[in-house]
Each structure stands twice: as structure tokens, then as C-alpha cells.
Amino acid sequence: MRTVLILSLAAVVLAACEREDRDYRSNPVTAETNEKIALVPLSAGPGGPTEQRSGLGKDYEENAYHISQGQRLYTWFNCNGCHANGGGDSGPALMDDRWIYGGQIENIVQTIREGRPNGMPSFRGKIPDDQIWQIAAYIRSMGRNVPKPAAPSRKDDMSPGPAEQRRPPGEVIDGGQIPPSAQMPQ
Amino acid sequence: MGGVRLALVLALSLILQPASPILAQSTPPQPAAPSFAATPEDGQWTIPQKNYASTRYSDLSEINTETVKNLQVAFTFSTGVNKGQESAPLVVGGTMYVLSPYPNILYALDLTQPGAPMKWQYNPKPAAAAQGVACCDLVNRGPTFANGRIVFTTLDAHVVAVNAETGEEVWKTKLGDINRGETMTMAPLVVKDKVIVGISGGEYGVRGWIQALDINSGQSVWKAYNTGPDQDVKIGPTFKPFYDSDKGKDLGVTTWPADAWQQGGGTVWGWLSYDPDLNLLYHGTGNPGPWNPNQRPGDNKWTAGIFARDPDTGEARWFYQTAPHDLHDWDNINELILLDMEWDGKPRKVLVHPGRTGFLYIIDRTTGEVLSAKPFHALTAVTGVDLKTGRIAYNSEKEPVNNRVVRDICPTAPGAKDWNPSAFSHKTGLLYIPHMNMCMDWESVEPNYIAGTPYVGAEVRMYPGPGGHMGEFSAWDLQAGKELWTINERFPLWSGALATAGDVVFYGTMEGWFKAVHARTGEVLWQFKVDSGIIGQPTTYRGPDGKQYVAILSGVGGWAGAIVSGDLDPRDSSAAKGFVNAVRDLKNVTTKGGTLYVFKLP
Numbered sequence: 082m083r084t085v086l087i088l089s090l091a092a093v094v095l096a097a098c099e100r101e102d103r104d105y106r107s108n109p110v111t112a113e114t115n116e117k118i119a120l121v122p123l124s125a126g127p128g129g130p131t132e133q134r135s136g137l138g139k140d141y142e143e144n145a146y147h148i149s150q151g152q153r154l155y156t157w158f159n160c161n162g163c164h165a166n167g168g169g170d171s172g173p174a175l176m177d178d179r180w181i182y183g184g185q186i187e188n189i190v191q192t193i194r195e196g197r198p199n200g201m202p203s204f205r206g207k208i209p210d211d212q213i214w215q216i217a218a219y220i221r222s223m224g225r226n227v228p229k230p231a232a233p234s235r236k237d238d239m240s241p242g243p244a245e246q247r248r249p250p251g252e253v254i255d256g257g258q259i260p261p262s263a264q265m266p267q
Numbered sequence: 268m269g270g271v272r273l274a275l276v277l278a279l280s281l282i283l284q285p286a287s288p289i290l291a292q293s294t295p296p297q298p299a300a301p302s303f304a305a306t307p308e309d310g311q312w313t314i315p316q317k318n319y320a321s322t323r324y325s326d327l328s329e330i331n332t333e334t335v336k337n338l339q340v341a342f343t344f345s346t347g348v349n350k351g352q353e354s355a356p357l358v359v360g361g362t363m364y365v366l367s368p369y370p371n372i373l374y375a376l377d378l379t380q381p382g383a384p385m386k387w388q389y390n391p392k393p394a395a396a397a398q399g400v401a402c403c404d405l406v407n408r409g410p411t412f413a414n415g416r417i418v419f420t421t422l423d424a425h426v427v428a429v430n431a432e433t434g435e436e437v438w439k440t441k442l443g444d445i446n447r448g449e450t451m452t453m454a455p456l457v458v459k460d461k462v463i464v465g466i467s468g469g470e471y472g473v474r475g476w477i478q479a480l481d482i483n484s485g486q487s488v489w490k491a492y493n494t495g496p497d498q499d500v501k502i503g504p505t506f507k508p509f510y511d512s513d514k515g516k517d518l519g520v521t522t523w524p525a526d527a528w529q530q531g532g533g534t535v536w537g538w539l540s541y542d543p544d545l546n547l548l549y550h551g552t553g554n555p556g557p558w559n560p561n562q563r564p565g566d567n568k569w570t571a572g573i574f575a576r577d578p579d580t581g582e583a584r585w586f587y588q589t590a591p592h593d594l595h596d597w598d599n600i601n602e603l604i605l606l607d608m609e610w611d612g613k614p615r616k617v618l619v620h621p622g623r624t625g626f627l628y629i630i631d632r633t634t635g636e637v638l639s640a641k642p643f644h645a646l647t648a649v650t651g652v653d654l655k656t657g658r659i660a661y662n663s664e665k666e667p668v669n670n671r672v673v674r675d676i677c678p679t680a681p682g683a684k685d686w687n688p689s690a691f692s693h694k695t696g697l698l699y700i701p702h703m704n705m706c707m708d709w710e711s712v713e714p715n716y717i718a719g720t721p722y723v724g725a726e727v728r729m730y731p732g733p734g735g736h737m738g739e740f741s742a743w744d745l746q747a748g749k750e751l752w753t754i755n756e757r758f759p760l761w762s763g764a765l766a767t768a769g770d771v772v773f774y775g776t777m778e779g780w781f782k783a784v785h786a787r788t789g790e791v792l793w794q795f796k797v798d799s800g801i802i803g804q805p806t807t808y809r810g811p812d813g814k815q816y817v818a819i820l821s822g823v824g825g826w827a828g829a830i831v832s833g834d835l836d837p838r839d840s841s842a843a844k845g846f847v848n849a850v851r852d853l854k855n856v857t858t859k860g861g862t863l864y865v866f867k868l869p
Contacts, residue, residue: 162721165835165839168838168847170829173834240840241728
């Protein structure tokens with residue numbers, strides 16, 4: 082945990098150099114973890130892409146408390162408005178095995194922070210970093226890419242289908258969907 | 268879905284509106300298109316509505332009940348986009364114009380050459396991020412032609428005018444901000460020298476408006492909001508609504524909780540009609556936002572209703588609210604068909620409107636008086652329309668409650684019928700309505716307004732209505748207020764209708780059948796299976812070779828078909844705002860597409 086803290090503080094300090102607004106200390110939503118993750122299994126040269134994970138992701142996605150917090154925040158920040166309860170709407174399905182921008186928790190954290198070109202808003206500065214991780218952990222539970230005991234067992238509201246815990250363990254297939262803009266002629 | 272309950276509701280609605288005395292007298296003349304829409308057929312199809320009265324009827328009759336069985340494919344063309352194709356192919360002179368869903372590419376095809384080769388394409392390059400704030404797939408409902416220009420809207424809320432000959436951009440005007448959830452999907456209507464357009468985004472807390480642009484410059488001439496103070500709504504001394512509930516000062520503010528009108532919806536994304544004799548523009552207004560009605564006690568003016576406005580100034584003339592304090596997402600943007608009709612022995616200029624509420628409204632288009640409102644869908648959520656007050660009666664048992672699931676609500680959120688337009692045959696005098704047969708469960712939850720994200724507050728799941736089928740294609744007798752015949756379809760009908768003088772009526776299904784049916788009997792005379800489900804608007808024209816052609820875009824999608832076009836996951840019954848639950852099998856029946864099909868006789 083401490084290294085993460087130091088890393089994130091370092092990130093804040095570094096980021097602050099570029100920022101006009103100086104009151105970053107009082108605003109925890111600007112703090113940001115900095116995991117090294119790739120979007121593809123392919124790399125230039127041998128050995129695959131360079132990735133470096135602190136282990137924070139595991140801490141979140143194996144923890145029932147974080148996942149259930151994430152479930153609450155998923156609705157709170159209107160993710161469900163665009164992704165429904167994981168089945169998708171204007172945004173793609175998140176409970177399936179196909180991931181445009183990577184299905185590891187670190188990828189998902191980046192997706193939430195930075196947004197994605199075809200209509201995924203950037204939530205940087207809007208959601209505190211630890212909550213982004215909690216939401217990402219919950220999203221990992223939708224396709225049951227988290228341990229069964231950690232996955233939510235039931236929803237309080239209208240049941241949209243079997244609870245995460247009752248779903249079979251999932252897998253992650255990267256690059257499974259063609260972003261609509263790729264279909265654009267010209 | 269007790270049949271008894273349905274019968275009860277039907278009976279109640281009959282009590283609320285006593286049978287018209289006309290039924291007892293000699294049969295009145297059949298309803299007719301107004302003279303401005305009954306001009307000699309020129310063989311073109313220049314606006315999606317076909318004419319200002321929006322009858323979607325062509326006087327061409329080479330393809331008729333005898334010959335239609337021989338229809339064959341003349342040519343096809345790929346729009347290059349695999350999203351829901353709701354647009355209408357237009358024909359002006361020897362050129363066909365086809366508009367794709369986002370990224371809204373406009374193609375001109377040369378009908379004078381074999382195979383209709385492409386003359387040019389115009390790509391407005393809309394912002395990709397707009398895709399996130401499009402509620403219901405990336406659809407566009409069509410371009411329109413006027414003054415040598417093709418005019419259309421883009422998903423990222425621009426309006427573009429393109430030279431119809433050359434494909435050069437004449438002007439492009441930005442009218443909305445996707446960061447506030449504002450998009451555009453409707454087909455503009457040109458009235459005199461003005462392009463009339465409106466904003467979409469009723470699921471994102473957008474404050475709805477309609478706007479007129481100068482056709483030569485693209486500059487805004489007037490803009491009227493559908494919520495807020497009278498001044499913004501363009502309500503002044505000439506506003507004379509028929510019913511008392513629409514009279515009073517600043518109702519667009521006072522019928523809302525403080526400031527709620529600012530995110531109140533009332534968007535304009537559907538069909539416009541225009542009466543040149545009365546010089547009145549007609550447009551509907553969308554659902555109030557958020558869907559959860561408990562957030563917005565009051566009538567929520569001027570959402571979910573119909574406005575008549577002066578197209579020169581935007582000033583409102585009358586308004587009628589089909590769903591005051593809307594409970595179920597019943598936008599009122601469906602087609603507004605202008606007809607001449609005898610009512611109680613007197614000739615009336617009417618506006619005919621099959622609404623999401625489940626009622627077929629016949630409204631005096633001079634005054635806004637509702638003459639009749641007859642159900643065309645199984646109803647549990649509403650019991651009738653009181654013609655004295657104009658007010659719809661909701662069934663209190665089906666009113667949404669926060670955090671409780673209310674079951675068996677019919678019709679559903681997309682309504683008895685959504686955007687896909689009906690056609691009126693000038694010949695048979697019948698209205699052909701593509702509609703649905705569905706019910707839903709609904710749980711209201713507290714929404715959270717974050718600009719640029721959805722503002723809905725409801726969990727919904729839909730399913731088939733009584734009988735188990737989800738689509739119906741009905742021929743409606745306006746005078747009698749009932750359907751003459753109906754064709755049941757497995758999936759909801761999301762395609763428009765086309766009526767022709769050959770007594771053949773066309774529509775398409777989400778499985779991908781393009782059908783020609785007998786206008787008087789409903790007998791299916793010909794059908795052809797295209798590559799993907801149909802949710803588009805069929806049109807017909809006389810080609811440069813003098814022959815009659817019929818055109819339709821295939822490519823499933825829209826709200827109903829988002830499960831296929833957006834690769835949604837059927838394990839989540841709430842996906843696509845609950846539509847996925849009803850059409851969970853659609854992926855096993857059809858795949859994505861985007862192809863123009865044009866048919867002719869050999």
C-alpha cells in the first residue's frame with residue numbers, strides 16, 4: 082500500500098507541474114495510481130509488451146467490500162445509463178468476454194479515467210481514484226472474472242438476470258469488437 | 268394479461284367517448300388528403316414524409332395488386348455502416364439520395380445509369396464521442412430536399428446543407444453540445460425559406476427545443492424551447508390552446524418542481540408537418556426528463572404533447588398534451604398526418620396521430636380540439652381520454668413507485684407505437700399503422716443528474732403483449748375508429764409504411780422480410796427476405812426509364828434492434844432500457860447490415 086501511496090503522490094506532484102490549478106492537495110480526486118499496462122499482447126521486438134502491476138488490482142477485485150462499493154458507485158455515476166446492468170446500451174456490454182480496450186482491471190481503470198473515443202466519457206477528476214478501482218472491480222465481477230465469494234450475490238432493485246455470483250467464471254478476449262468508427266468509409 | 272381486463276379497459280374508453288352519432292347516419296365521405304398534398308404525382312420522393320401532410324402515399328400504380336408478385340431486385344448499394352438504418356431513400360430528378368446512420372454519410376446515386384452508380388458522397392465527419400450520448404443506436408431518420416439542396420442533421424448536433432447536384436457543402440451549423448447530451452437524429456422539414464429542426468436527448472436531461480434556420484445561410488431565425496418561461500417557449504397573445512389545463516402564465520415553469528424544467532426534456536426528434544393554408548407548423552414534444560415521474564410532480568408542460576406554431580416566427584398557436592406528467596416515457600413525436608374529414612356532419616381539417624399512449628388521436632388542426640381518441644393497442648396503464656378536458660386517464664395501479672417493481676404495464680416505454688411512420692392511402696382512405704404489442708415491468712429509482720450522462724431513473728423490462736407476438740401492422744378506419752385488418756408479426760415493427768395507388772402497402776420486419784400487402788384485405792401479395800432486419804422507411808418513385816421502383820434500407824438497429832447493432836448481452840434483461848428482454852432472440856434471427864434495396868417489375 083505504501084508504495085502505491087508514494088507512486089500516486091509522485092504522480093500528483095508530476096501532474097501538478099502541468100496544471101494551472103494549484104489546490105491539488107485539498108482535492109483527492111486528482112490523485113492517480115500509475116500502473117503499467119498494455120492494450121495488446123503484441124510488442125515491437127521479442128518478449129511481449131512491458132507491463133508492471135503493483136498488485137493493487139488483485140487487492141480490489143478479490144475483495145467483496147470493494148466490489149459491492151463499486152456496484153453502488155456504478156449506478157451513482159450513471160454508468161448504468163449507458164451500459165445497463167452490464168448488458169449494454171449506448172455503451173458496449175461489460176458482462177461479456179469481449180473487450181475493446183482490455184479487460185484487465187488496470188485497463189478498465191484507464192478506460193474510466195481517460196474515456197474512450199467512441200463515446201465513453203472521461204471521469205478523470207470526477208471520481209476519486211480508489212472509487213475508480215472499486216467500480217473497475219465490480220465490472221470485473223460482471224463477467225465473473227473475480228473469485229466467486231467476492232462477487233455480488235443479489236441486487237436490491239429489479240433483477241436483470243442471475244446475480245454475478247451465480248454466473249460461470251468468465252474469460253477475457255481482447256479486441257473483440259470493431260469500434261463503429263472503423264466501419265466508416267473514406 | 269387477462270383478456271377480461273383488456274375488455275374492461277376498452278369498454279371504459281368507450282364510455283368516456285360516446286359513439287359518434289355519425290355512425291347511425293349515412294356513411295360520410297372517406298377521409299381525404301388536403302389539396303396541398305393531393306397534387307399530381309411527379310414520380311419523385313423528395314422528403315421522407317412525401318408531402319407536407321405526411322401521408323407517405325404515391326399515386327404511382329404500375330406496381331399493383333396484380334403485378335406486385337413479379338417484383339425483383341433492380342440494384343443494391345451498401346451504406347458502409349452496420350448500424351440501424353431508419354432513413355428514407357429520396358429521389359429528386361434522376362438522382363437518389365441515401366443517408367447512413369452515424370457517421371451520417373450522404374450518398375448520391377445516378378439513376379440514369381445502369382446499376383445506379385455513385386455520383387458522389389459527402390461525409391460531415393461528426394464527432395465520434397457523440398455515439399455515447401445517442402440513446403437508441405446511431406440512427407438518422409432521413410435527409411430532406413429543398414431549393415436545390417439536401418439538408419440533414421448529424422449525430423453530433425449539426426445541420427448541414429449540401430448542393431444536391433455536386434455534393435458540395437453549402438453550410439454547416441452547430442446547434443448542440445454533446446457534452447450536455449445533445450444530439451440530432453430527426454429529418455428536417457423545409458417550410459418556405461426555413462429549415463426546421465429539433466434536438467434529441469430526452470434521456471440525458473436535455474432541455475428540448477425546435478429551431479428555424481435560414482435555408483440560404485444556415486443562420487438561426489427563431490428558436491423555441493419546450494420547457495421554461497413563456498418567452499422562451501414563444502407563447503404570447505396569439506397562443507390559444509383548446510383546453511383550460513394549457514392556459515396560464517409560465518406553465519413551463521410552474522408545472523415543475525423548482526428549476527427541474529432546465530433538464531426537463533421535451534425534445535424534438537420526430538416528425539413535422541405543415542399546413543400551407545393555415546400557415547401552421549405541427550411538431551410533437553418528447554418525454555419529460557427524467558423518466559422517473561416522482562422526481563417531477565406537476566403536468567411538466569410542454570413535454571409529451573403537440574404544438575402548432577407559426578413557421579415564420581415560431582410563435583405557438585395551440586398545444587395539446589397527450590401525456591400530462593408522463594409516467595412511462597411516452598414522447599409525443601410520432602407522425603402527424605393532416606387530412607380533411609367529415610366529423611359530426613361537418614367538414615373538419617384534422618390531424619391524425621397514432622400516439623405512444625396507445626390512442627389514435629383525431630384532432631382539429633385549426634383549434635387543437637381532440638375529436639376522438641381510440642385505443643389501437645392493449646391497454647392497462649391508461650383507461651381513456653376525456654374529450655371534455657382532453658385529459659388522459661392513467662390507471663393509478665400502474666403508476667411508478669420508487670424502488671418497487673410495477674408489473675404488466677401496457678403499452679411499454681417505446682409506446683404502442685414509436686417513431687416509425689404510418690401511411691395514409693388517398694385511395695382507400697385508410698391509415699396503415701406499423702405498431703407494437705408489448706407490456707413491461709417498471710421500477711422507478713432515484714436518478715442523478717450528471718451532464719453528458721443519462722438521466723433516466725428507471726429499470727425496465729419489456730415482453731410480448733397478449734397473444735405473444737410483438738408487432739402488428741394494422742389498417743385503420745378513421746371514421747369508425749377501429750382496425751379493419753391486422754397482420755401479426757413476431758418482433759416489434761420498427762419500420763415505416765408506404766401506401767400506393769396500386770392498392771399495395773409496403774413495410775418491413777425486424778427479421779428482414781420486406782412485404783407488400785393488399786391495401787384493402789391485408790393479404791400478403793409478395794415478400795422478399797433482405798440481408799438484415801428492416802427498420803427503415805420504404806419509398807417509391809418513377810425512374811428515368813419511366814418504370815416504378817420501390818426502395819428500402821435494410822440494417823437492423825434502433826432502440827428495438829440495438830441488441831444486434833450494438834452487440835448487447837441478452838443475459839441482462841435491462842439492456843437497451845429493457846428492450847433487450849423482449850427481443851432476446853433477435854440475434855438468432857438476423858445480423859447487422861446497411862444495404863439499400865431497390866425493386867422493380869421485370
